[in-house]
Amino acid sequence: MPPESPAPTVVVAAALYDTDERLLAARRSAPPELAGRWELPGGKVEPGETPERALVRELREELGIEAEPLARVPGEWPLKAGYVLRVWRCHLRSGAPRPLQDHDELRWLTADEVWSVDWLDQDVPAVKEVLRDRD
Template identity: 70%
Template sequence: MTERKTAARVVVAGAVYGGGRLLAARRSAPPELAGRWELPGGKVEPGEREEDALVRELREELGIETVPVARVPGAWPLPRGHELRVWTVRLVSGEPRPLQDHDALRWVTASEAAPDGQGPAPDPVDWLEADRPAVRAVLALLGPALTG
């Protein structure tokens, strides 16, 4: 009998940016992730397009309407057989609020967002380990758009 390899379950995240800043969301659950920061998003449901899942998740989690612009090159492994894919996102309407799975939001500059203390900011973001390489890719792509 041949073992069949199953595909990773996709989790999409949005690099929501504007005004020279990137939106970071602080997890409130589950307990092992609470207090750490991530790019907001969630799981793609079976039969759902990544872009549609991202719009739905950002509406549910943050109360905003968005349009995915472009996929950030790369995909990053997450625990339990999931894979993270990130999209740049344009905010269409609404003011982001932490409605679900988050207890705080923060607009950050590139220097504040730099993972691993690479930036000169006095208050860097404590990203979830799994999000750090994705954030690096976002910063490489959006660098000039994130000033400060």
């Protein structure tokens, strides 16, 4: 019997909307191979941390905001080997998002503008599901 492969590291991301129903996108500034491409903001779940707590922590660290995860968007998407992306719809509780780590620009996108940015390849299926989940 082959050895079991370890559980993937979960990367969480936020489908964060403002009061005008625009989706927040973040442009990567690092690492170099991802710089200039756009993603849903978030980060890795640390050992002993729930995905929802990780998302709250990551949004505080990366964007300087307090957010509340509301519901998980159906699905999960493979990233690089050993990583999987899961997305939550989130409510902005306080603060104004600003790029603090790994990003150099943020943009609020209307439904008509969502595909005007160059999303990271691995985020495209997640963004499609976020849009589908809103309908």
